[in-house]
Each structure stands twice: as C-alpha cells, then as structure tokens.
Amino acid sequence: MYKAMSQEFVHEPYRPGETIAAVATPPGDGGVAIVRISGDNALITAAQIFSGPIHSYVSHTAHYGRIQTPSGEKIDDGLALIMRAPRSYTGEETVEIMCHGGHLVTRRVLDAALSAGARAARPGEFTFRAFMNGRLDLSQAEAVQELIGAKNQWALQVAEGQLEGRLSRLVENFQERLTHLAAILEAWVDFPDEGLEFTTFEEMVHDLNTLQTEIQHLINTYHEGRILHEGISICLIGCPNVGKSSLMNALLDKERAIVSPLPGTTRDLVEDHVRLSGLNVKLIDTAGIREGADWIEREGIRRSRLAMEKADLILFILDASAHMSEEDRVLLHELPPAKTIAIWNKIDLPHTTLPPLLAHTLQVSAETGEGIETLKSTIDQVIWKEGPPSREEVVITNVRHQQALEKAAQAIGEVAKGLNTGVSPEFLTLEMRSGLSALGQIMGTNIGEDILSAIFSTFCIGK
Secondary structure, eight states, X not given: OHHHHHTTOOOOOOOXXXXXEEEOSOSSOOSEEEEEEESTTHHHHHHHHBSSOGGGSOTTEEEEEEEEOTTOOEEEEEEEEEXXXXXXXXXXXXXXXEEEOXXXXXXXXXHHHHHTTOEEOOBTHHXXXXXXXXXXXXXXXXXXXXXXTOOSHHHHHHHHHHXXXXXXXXXXXXXXXXXXXXXXXXXXHHOTTTTOOSSOHHHHHHHHHHHHHHHHHXXXXXXXXXXXXXXXXXXXXXXXXXXXXXXXXXHHTSOOSOOOSSTTOOOSOEEEEEEETTEEEEEEXXXXXXXXXXXXXXXXXXXXXHHHHHOXXXXXXXXXXXXXXXXXXXXXXXXXXXXXXXXXXXXXXOOXXXXXXXXXXXXXXXXXXXXXHXXXXXXXXXXXXXXXXXXXXXXXXXXXXXXXXXXXXXXXXXXXXHHXXXXXXXXTHHHHHHXXXXXXXXXXXXXXXXXXXXXXXXXXXXX
C-alpha cells in the first residue's frame, strides 16, 4: 500500500536549512490568513517582504508592519511572528506572516515570499522537517494529521494524547524492556561458557509473555480507534417492503430514500451520513433480498450482500405486521449475529407476539418514530461493546501502527516458544531483532523513504 502511494508523491532528499514557504491556513476567504516561512534564510526572506526590522525582533514576539513585494509594492498590513531555532515547530528559523484572509491577498503574500528566495513547501513538509529535526517522532507527526481530521470529540482526545507522546512513551517502554531481554539473549550466545546468570530461561519466557500480552492489549484497541477515526458503516438488510427505506429516513431525520408500497423500489445502494452518539455513521439502504427478481434487481441484491459483508453493523429489518417468511428465515441464518441487530418494524400496525431473533432484537415504527431512540442507544452499545475509550487510555487509530505491533508481538511469541522448546538462543536473536525493528518503525527509526513519503503525502500543504 505504501509503495503504491509513494508513486504519487515522493519527498525529495531532505536538505537541512533550505527555506520553504506555504499558506498555513485553509483556502478561501476569511478574517486572517498565515503564510509560514521556515529554514535558515527565513528571516532574510521575511525581511524582504515585511517593513519592520525582522532581525532585531525577539523570538516568539509578534510585530505590526507593512507586507510588500521584494520590490517594495505594498500588499497589505499585518503581523510578523518570529520563532527562532530550535524553539519552533520545525526546529528551524521560522516566520509567520499574518495578513487579511482574502484568497487574492494571501496568494500575493505567498508569491512575494517565493520571489524573495523561498521554495514552495510540499504537502506535510513542515511536519516532515519537525520529524527530521527531532521535534516530533513519527507517531506524533501522524497525530498532527489525525488532530486536523478528527470527526468527533473522542477522536480529538486520542489525537491530542498521541501528539503529547502517550503512544510514544508506551512504545518506548516496550522497546526498553525488549532491548534488555535481547541483550541477555545475545550474552548467552556470545559467552555460552561463562556461566552468566542475568536471569533464568523461565524468567525470560515469563517476561516475554508479559510483554507480548501488553502489546496485544494495545493492538486490540485498534477496533475502537478505527471507529473513532473513520466512523462506522451500518447496512440495512431485509426482504422487500419491510420498511428499510423508511427506517433509514427516520434515522437521518429527512427524506433520503424513496418509500413505496411496491416491492423492489430500491434497486441499488442508497448511502447517506449521520452523526449517532458523536460518531460519523454511513447508512446504507439496500435492495430487498428475494428470489425471482429480474436481472436489474438481482444485481442490486448482489450489491446488497457485498455491502452486508463489509459493514461494521447490520440492521436486519422485518415486517411486524406480517408473518416471518421463509426468505426472512434464510436471510437470518446468513447474518453474523455478533454485528447484527434484528428489528421488527411497523409495530404501529396490528401484529401478533414478536419473538426475539438475536441477542439484540428491537421493535420500532419508522412511521411514528416509536423505538428509534432505543435503536440508537443499542447501536451505541453493540459498536462499543465495553464503552468508548477513556481520556487516559492509549488507543491506536493507525493501521500502520497495528501492523507494526502485530509483527512485534509475533516475533516475541516466537522467541518465547523457542526458549520453551529448547531452541538454542543463537537461532532466536534474529526474531528478537525483528521485534525491536517493528517497534522502531512506529517511532520512525528503521523506516524506509517510501513509507515516509506515503505518510506525509496525506498531509495538507502548509502543515
């Protein structure tokens, strides 16, 4: 995946001190815009486009003046904020020019900075430099983008914690403990006849198993982390005319899907987004599943089944006013119970006793709204299982971190297994080094240029 992305964007070799500039605020018209300049010649560049005595300003102070082209033509009045190395975001000399936020004036200020000698910054290049200059490790750098893209309060809290270094400190703890165990293993290999007793095989295996358990616990947080970062998809499944489209409209609180008493009205997937319990949720209304449909409807049914497989949660909808059909029973047995909520819809119509079909079985009326709030709270319960993560909990939201942790856990498990089965230590040192390498990739050590390019290519220009 990373290699494919790197073909679209590759960071050129880092040239320490090269001066770059970009607009650091979102595009469009606004009250204020910021043009950021960073590099060894940032002050020299800024001095050509700002009227004040830039070189005399104390670090981390803002000053009012005229913004102009290098030839002296006025562009705007604004502020210059000076941040001297290494106490800046990038660790380099940095100047931020604040002007009025119109698109044209902002573009002219940036063009002036480029004319004064700066190079246009690439996506994520300021954060890339912060990483290269040791201001952030790689997991913290990734947290910057997650902070910007957070879709809810929980995601914001997780990103803030990662930027503060909570994940880094935990991974560093894993590294320190594994390095200690690796050193003992290497000593056993290098000095087999010296009688070195740093620890016993049994204690070594115990420490390895404990470390693997802790890493696995962190891996297990990815389920919640992915939900926070990406949101969830909910697929509405059922036979024709059970009220899937009506229920989707009730959850959205708007008329999104066409509702008709005619079976087979929905022949393709209908998608929309809504916020439930603070999460970004994609609702997918599907074609009613039945036998004997024409070829267009059959294609819609095929797509329904694919959506069902990929969804985080399935709402299996039945008509409370009608008897459960054979098609309902067949479909029920196809559904994964762990991620399915059974819903008897149309309880506003006359109906008999409605049996529970799954662990979560609800009764609602999409027409009157009865039971909709209970459905929302049940969705919350099924998705979170043990509740949303606390502010103090370290949660991973990045698939790259998950994969690196899984490699580390697997390597540690292989070492413990080898020691238990009498494998000579010299054959286990390679696995130990593999575990350390995997943990280092989270922090940004032992990581290839293609992966760095893939990570920073997702950033916006100016950050």
